[in-house]
Amino acid sequence: MKSSRLFLGVFAAATVLGISQDKQYDPSSFTWNPKLSESGPVVVSVNLKSQKAAVYRGGVLIGSCLVSTGRQGYETPTGVFHILEKDADHHSSKYNNASMPYTERLTWGGVALHAGGLPGYPSSHGCVHLPFEFSKKLFEITSVGTTVIVSNGDVPHEVSNQHRIEFAAANQSEMEWRPHDSEDGPVAVLYSSADKELLVVRNGVMIGKGPAHEKAFAKKPHGTYTYVCDGWNQDKDGQYHPHWHQVAGPQGSHELKAFSHIQMDPRLKHVMDVVMKPGTTLVLTDDSLSNATRSQPGFLVMHGGLLAEN
Structure with missing residues (x-):
């Protein structure tokens, strides 16, 4: 008892x-x-x-x-x-x-x-x-x-604002554009400098891709950077440019406010301008992309709808 x-x-x-x-x-x-x-x-x-x-x-x-x-x-x-x-x-x-x-x-x-x-x-x-x-x-x-x-990294203690990364028209090239594969939902953009390729993803589905290359104005630490679009600012010439806040990136990268243009087919640039809006995610990586759009081992980007199967 x-x-x-x-x-x-x-x-x-x-x-x-x-x-x-x-x-x-x-x-x-x-x-x-x-x-x-x-x-x-x-x-x-x-x-x-x-x-x-x-x-x-x-x-x-x-x-x-x-x-x-x-x-x-x-x-x-x-x-x-x-x-x-x-x-x-x-x-x-x-x-x-x-x-x-x-x-x-x-x-x-x-x-x-x-x-x-x-x-x-x-x-x-x-x-x-x-x-x-x-x-x-x-x-x-x-x-x-x-x-x-x-x-798995440290939660950042700050997010830096007013980063200027632009998309510019270059020579015409092969590209894919399938907006009807996903007609609504959050938009994200991934650019790999290793593959020189840009992907556009909407609601977890790739709707466009094409060759692209980065024109850098400053040396930046190697790694993967994540930004969220704040909106557009108008310059003295009357042109509107997207501005971003950085939410992830290598140590020391937050100080770089304007370091690159990403150049692509004029048609891809046009559709990018149409689908982008405040809240759009941009990921820039120096690593190569696999079929699963991995930016580093075990880390997938902009693939929310399909990620659970990995």
């Missing part, structure tokens, strides 16, 4: 301890200061190593939180994603109708941001668990197409 009581006591203590360690409803698990930047594109950065996330709006950090990502065997994929779908009262079709409040889908294979348990280590089946109140606040300011970066 005593041994039974002892077992029940230990079990109860372990249960209470487990609950007390779960910070899903703990106010200390997140920060939220939306008044620091009340407008501009929103970018979410998730760090698998530190189990933390940061939220930027208009290039300014407005929130951060603890997360719990995929456990061993269910690792959360790294890459640059777009929010594909939102559901404030989602229930899992795979895991016994489990409640997943404030779900923001990153892949059609089941990876998403949503409120969930935060035990202090990776514990999910691949999703990114967020504090409940934080997930609600984030849900209110994001939209379909918002950029989400998942990486």
